[in-house]
Amino acid sequence: MLIAKVVGTVVSSSCSLEIEGPRFLLVEKTNASGKPKGDFLVALDMVGAGYDELVFISESTSARETAYTKNKAVDALIVGIIDMIDDNETIVYQK
DSSP states (O other): OEEEEEEEEEOOSOOSSOOOSOEEEEEEEEOTTOOEEEEEEEEEESSOOOTTOEEEEEEGGGGGOSTTTTTSOOOEEEEEEOOEEEETTEEEEEO
């Protein structure tokens, strides 16, 4: 899994995924404390993440193994919203 920050929304007038409901978000990969890496992904949001939130991203085959995304052309999936990150007993990120 990766850590990323939600930086925007992606809108498409047509999509062949046959997925209704969840939206696509633009996320920027970060380090463990939320510092941006300058590497972006479009991810399907399954948890209702909001702008500027740190999220867990599942990529590749793992993103296609949920009941909702099985056999769909999904490469990145937001699977959780991060509330806190503790690194060696030091809180490096807290919502």
